[in-house]
Amino acid sequence: MKLVLPSLLLGGAGLLIVPGSDSLAWSTIGGSLSINQRDVRLLNNFTDSQANNNTTPASQYPGYVGADLAIWKGVTEWGSDPFGDGSGDVSGNILGGADANFDAFWAGNASGVGGTNDNIVSGISSCSGGSTLAFTETPISNGWRIRFCEAGITWHDGPGFFSGGFDIQGVMCHEYGHALGLGHSTVGNATMFPSVSSSSTAIRSIAADDVAGTQCIYGNEAADKPRIEATVPSGGTLTIHGANFSGFNNRVWFTPSGSTSTGGDPRVIVGSASSSSGGTQITVAIPAGAGPGNVLVERSAATNGSDISNAFPTDLVNPFGVPPAPPIQLTSISPANIPALDVGTSESVTLTGSGMLTVTEVMFFIPGFEIQIDPSRWTVVNDTTITVDMPQAIQLGTLPISVSDGVDFATLNVDFVEVSSPQLEIGTGDPLNIVDVSDGLPVIVAGSVGEVVWMFASASQAPSSTASVMMGIGNNFTQLTFLGAVTIGGAGYTELFFSSSALPTPSVSIIRFAQGVQLTLPIPLPVSNVASVIFVP
Structure with missing residues (x-):
């Protein structure tokens, strides 16, 4: 023609x-x-x-x-x-x-x-x-x-x-x-x-x-025709990302590296290539005769054009296209036993897996409820790690924690357990966190379920000690204020809120310390961490 x-x-x-x-x-x-x-x-x-x-x-x-x-x-x-x-x-x-x-x-x-x-x-x-x-x-x-x-x-x-x-x-x-x-x-x-x-x-x-x-x-392009979306070379191999590859015996065509003679087949072909991830990925060693150009995947037992992929560029050095994000997976959570109250804002819980860079939600579930963890409480460190400042779980026991990219989920079970000793969180729980008196004051007290914890406050961080109790505040009990008794709820903690009218009304910033004493034998009685805040007018 x-x-x-x-x-x-x-x-x-x-x-x-x-x-x-x-x-x-x-x-x-x-x-x-x-x-x-x-x-x-x-x-x-x-x-x-x-x-x-x-x-x-x-x-x-x-x-x-x-x-x-x-x-x-x-x-x-x-x-x-x-x-x-x-x-x-x-x-x-x-x-x-x-x-x-x-x-x-x-x-x-x-x-x-x-x-x-x-x-x-x-x-x-x-x-x-x-x-x-x-x-x-x-x-x-x-x-x-x-x-x-x-x-x-x-x-x-x-x-x-x-x-x-x-x-x-x-x-x-x-x-x-x-x-x-x-x-x-x-x-x-x-x-x-x-x-x-x-x-x-x-x-x-x-x-x-x-x-x-x-x-x-x-024929119109078949819905199940093999498709290449990205090529990624690494260490002498080429990974081909796409869809609809055969599980076994794919053939990968490469452009030859130099001029080829007439009369023969110029393609450089790697045969018997297996796919992974549900027919979406093929990795082969780059053959010696291959050069920059394109690659194409021929499906096993190919008979017509619906069995061969689109041709896709590669220079055998740099990635081409956008590889799909790896599937989200959770492989471990550390620690496996998460205390009912983790005082402060440090992200002390580590989620490990893959595909973490695409995560948009972290949550845990209790029967009938999905509890979204505020994004301010977790950080994507890299594609394998997320750290979390774990909030309270409403109940003790084994609960699923999930991560999601908005489409797919990955889930592992963890155990929420009673704290090993009383814990007290005032405000954010961080040392000397600033509290605006006009906003009121949130408090969380954790301990053994059903036990009573007495709460004390002081302007002094000088200790108070007897044979029955050894506290880190109060200046030998001379500067202690009893705030009240709290019974620990079934979730391993109890939340309180002090309105502004129940708080000091300073004209300048003041520092206050607090500590809890659990009324549980043996002697000396178990005491909590020392919590501290700066009240500002």
Whole structure:
């Protein structure tokens, strides 16, 4: 099939009826490419300097510039999904996304012109008929050969706009449409329209008519077609993230590192590749013959295009695409026994697992209740660790603690237990935390369930000691104020609140200390930690 200059088409325009732009007028030439004929190579023998004067790499097309890059871009437009992130065309066109069971595979450079089924693109010094730009030789299922005519024609590698001459990327996009089985279209804005004007880049982007023809030949993209979303190299391996890979015996295609000879299969293939994580991840050793370009996954026992993935870029050094976040998992909670009251705001409980960077909620559950832990009380340290200032759990016993990213949950059970000795939290519980008298004062007292704790306050941190009790405040009992008796509730603690009217009314900031004494034998009686606050007016 040939792409011709507009003058030839115009010469026969009186015999050609062009339908409206909303009509679909694609045609086929009979047949389709087998799954082992998706490779594309270039013998870069263009003689025009303009054909190889682009030396600026494209982010999604690693390792190639000039005509190589233009040819590669031209074939990716026919791919099932956007190639990489879809960028690469200066017009803003997303390259790829035909939504058919078809994907081309860039196999780099060839050492010669090759035969008519070697899938090689090259220039030819002259073509029969002075109006021919390029032509495709199509044995179809067994491959093809594409020739760019050079006599009297100036070829440009882009990627930007130019004046005079013809666009390699756009013409390659047209000719590759023939290679995959399309004939010419009578729709004027279709890539497969049989002519193109000089200086035009319009046919780089396939139209709805072209998409419809491709889907007719290869079928609409199957819902379970393998899909690559990211490639991540590390330590001599390449991890491919995506979906719908076979559990075993996948084949991973790599672009070869150098020019390959004609007549053979240029792909570098790693066979017998297993997937993990439900068919969403494949990790293989990077083979010695692989180079920058693209990768493609062929599913086990592949028979048609719905069994091979989209082609996806890799330079074998840097990640491409965005790997999915690892699934959230909780593997341990430390300590396993969490006291009913953990005094202060220190994050003393550590949750360990994976996928923690995506966590948006930390919570625990009691029958009939979900208790969200305020985000101010927990910190994502890294992808494996979250630290928590654990709030009170309302009840003792085994309770599930969960983390979530808003979609998925991971849960482990922990035990909330009585404190080993009385504990007292005033305000935030941190030493010398500041309390505005007008706001009132929250207090939590923890101890053995059902036991009574006497609470005392003092302006002095000098100790008070007898054989019965040894306290850290009160200046030998001379500066102690009895605040009241508290019975410890069934959750291992009791919460109190002192209103502003029950608190000192200082004109300046004052420091006060407090301590609890649990009325439980043996002697000396158990005492709590010394709590301290700064009251401000």
